[in-house]
Amino acid sequence: MKLKSHYLGKVKLTLITRSIAPCIVRSFAVLSFSLLLTACFYESADNKNSSHASSGMGQLLDGNTQGYSPVQPGKQLSFPADHQAHDGFRQEWWYLTANLTTESGEPLGLQWTQFRIALAPPSPTQTQFTSDWQTKQLYMSHTAMTSKQQHLAAEKWTRGNAHFAGTQVSPLRIQQDDWQWQSHNDQLFPATLSANTTEFSYQLQLDSQAPFQLQGDNGYSRKNAAGTVASYYYSQPFIEVSGTIERDGKTINVSGDAWLDREWSSQFLSKTQQGWDWFAFRLDDGSALMLFQLRDNSGEQQDFYSGRRMYPDGSGQQINSEQISMTATAWQQTDSGRYPVAWDISIPSQTIELSTQALNPNASMPLSIPYWEGPVSISGSHSGLGYMELTGY
Numbered sequence: 001m002k003l004k005s006h007y008l009g010k011v012k013l014t015l016i017t018r019s020i021a022p023c024i025v026r027s028f029a030v031l032s033f034s035l036l037l038t039a040c041f042y043e044s045a046d047n048k049n050s051s052h053a054s055s056g057m058g059q060l061l062d063g064n065t066q067g068y069s070p071v072q073p074g075k076q077l078s079f080p081a082d083h084q085a086h087d088g089f090r091q092e093w094w095y096l097t098a099n100l101t102t103e104s105g106e107p108l109g110l111q112w113t114q115f116r117i118a119l120a121p122p123s124p125t126q127t128q129f130t131s132d133w134q135t136k137q138l139y140m141s142h143t144a145m146t147s148k149q150q151h152l153a154a155e156k157w158t159r160g161n162a163h164f165a166g167t168q169v170s171p172l173r174i175q176q177d178d179w180q181w182q183s184h185n186d187q188l189f190p191a192t193l194s195a196n197t198t199e200f201s202y203q204l205q206l207d208s209q210a211p212f213q214l215q216g217d218n219g220y221s222r223k224n225a226a227g228t229v230a231s232y233y234y235s236q237p238f239i240e241v242s243g244t245i246e247r248d249g250k251t252i253n254v255s256g257d258a259w260l261d262r263e264w265s266s267q268f269l270s271k272t273q274q275g276w277d278w279f280a281f282r283l284d285d286g287s288a289l290m291l292f293q294l295r296d297n298s299g300e301q302q303d304f305y306s307g308r309r310m311y312p313d314g315s316g317q318q319i320n321s322e323q324i325s326m327t328a329t330a331w332q333q334t335d336s337g338r339y340p341v342a343w344d345i346s347i348p349s350q351t352i353e354l355s356t357q358a359l360n361p362n363a364s365m366p367l368s369i370p371y372w373e374g375p376v377s378i379s380g381s382h383s384g385l386g387y388m389e390l391t392g393y
Contacts, residue, residue, distance in 0.1 A: 065090065067121025068266035071230045077219040079212065080186045082234070082262070083174075085160075085167045087137060090118045092264030094174050094181065096193065097280060097387035098204075098241050099375050100256035107359060108245070108254065109146035109375030109387065110202065112181075112193060114139060114174055116160070139165035141176040142367060145200045145245065146374045151363040152247075154197040188236070188260070204243035206258060208236055211314030215290065216306065223269060223294055224304050225321065231265035237280065237288035238312050257282060259387065272298035275371075275392015277326065279345070279356070283382040287311050289352070291319070291345065293326050295392065309350055323349045332361040336370030337393045354380040356388065 069088035086092055093115045100108040117138045137160030144153040158165040158176050165176040172183035172191070179195040181188075190207040213235045215221045221233035239258035244251050259280045269276075274297040281289040291307035305326070307319035324347055328340030341361040345354045356376045363374025372390040377383075 065266045068118065071220065071232055071265050071267075073217060073220045073227070073230075075220065075232065077214060077232060077234060080172065080188070082232075083167070083172055083188055084169065085116055085137070086264045087116075087118065087160075088122050089264045090266040091268060092116050093262070095261040095263075096181075096206075096239075096258055097373075097375075098239075098256055098258035099282075099385040099387070100241060100245075100254040102245075103253045106147065107375070107385075108256075109144075109359060109363070110204075110245070110258075111142065111144040111146075111373055111387075112179070112195060113142045114165075114176055114179070114181075115141070135160045137166070139176050140368070141165075141179050142365065143179065143195045143197065144363070144365060144373060145202070145247065146360050146363050148360055151360050151374065152197070152199045153365050153367060154199070155367045157368075189239070200245065200247045202243065202245040202254075204241050204254075206239050206241055208239045210236065210238040210312045212236055213288075213290075213308065213310045213314070213316055215308055216318065221263070222304075222306065224273070224301070229267050229270050229273075231263045231268055233261070233263045235262070235280075235290060235308075235310070236260040237282065237290070237310055257385075259288070269294065272296050272301060273304075273392075276389070277340070277343075277391075278389040279343075279376075279386060280388075281354070281376075281378055281382075281384050281386035283378075283384045285382065289350075289386075291324060291326070291347075293324075307347070317350070319347060319350065323347055329355070330361075332358075334362050334364035334372065336364040336366040337372075339364065339372040339390045339393050341372070341388075341390075343388075352381050354378045354382060358388065 068090050093113055095113045098110040100110055102108060117140065118136055119138055120136045139158045139160055141156045144151065156176050156179065160166050167174050170186040172186050172188065174181040181191055181193050183191040192203065193206055194203045195201060215233040215235060219232050219234055221231050223229040223231065237259045239260060241258045242255045245254055274295045276292050276294050278292040283289060288310040289307065294304040296303055305321040305324040307324055308316050309319060310316040327344045329344055330342035332339055332341040341358045343356045356378055359375040364370065364372045374388060375385065376388045377385055
């Protein structure tokens with residue numbers, strides 16, 4: 001096994017290769033897509049000063065959906081089948097965030113995400129020449145570890161292939177090389193989550209007995225008021241975590257709580273949507289709260305909000321856009337941009353008035369697509385811990 005790295009400006013792509021020919025094919029596919037993706041992102045960033053320009057995450061997550069599977073209301077999500085990859089859709093992700101505590105009492109945040117990106121729609125007919133290397137799927141994985149003093153982040157890109165990246169049915173496995181979610185059977189839990197990077201690693205045991213929470217309308221999550229953009233979206237906010245991390249050459253026991261989000265779609269945003277602010281909180285009354293704001297930069301559409309209050313028995317209440325108010329109260333300049341790292345959040349219908357505080361305001365992700373992701377605490381009508389993600393800044 002040989003480690004190779006490609007550099008594109010500030011982007012580092014790490015590829016694990018096993019033979020010369022696969023290496024060439026795989027590296028070319030990854031580098032070609034990263035060139036396209038990075039060029040698209042920075043082109044949109046350069047256009048931010050134009051009042052008519054569409055910029056931000058909408059440039060990346062909108063596009064021609066012809067040939068891809070549509071997201072339609074009324075579809076019933078099915079488990080464990082929907083834990084697997086949905087190759088007919090353009091994009092999807094498996095997204096875990098965890099609020100952990102070390103045996104000495106230090107708070108830590110941990111993120112593991114696997115993205116799948118389709119490079120082309122599924123072919124209407126199967127060609128007679130097929131192989132494991134003939135794939136239209138690309139996988140990108142991110143992982144990060146956050147403390148008060150330090151934020152470490154890493155990224156991998158791999159073509160979809162049974163040897164490198166993808167999902168396996170039974171036992172369920174979600175993997176990119178040695179970054180793996182490995183279940184005991186075809187269900188998500190119990191499972192082991194592990195990853196190794198040059199600066200940190202972890203091996204965690206994950207378990208949950210709570211029912212999955214279907215976001216939006218029974219799993220159909222609108223991304224604008226008209227409902228013309230949507231995803232399939234479910235969550236598991238109630239995950240128990242234990243295990244070890246390795247940092248600075250030391251192995252440390254950790255425990256805490258985690259949150260998994262699963263989404264797939266062929267169009268996550270419209271071109272005029274700049275990005276999102278996403279929050280996942282566990283409140284001191286035992287409930288969990290998911291909120292997001294999609295920011296529109298066209299001057300013609302209002303920002304779109306959505307949320308859900310959730311309970312361990314599987315019950316919950318959907319929170320509509322007009323019930324949610326979010327106001328940024330502090331900003332932080334980081335290596336990858338300037339982000340609103342503290343917020344006041346008001347949901348009168350839920351008797352919720354919250355203020356957020358980041359564990360580490362410098363928790364930006366200086367990766368192929370820069371964003372901010374890190375653990376937060378909340379105070380006000382409720383106390384608790386959670387995670388925040390900020391994109392399109």
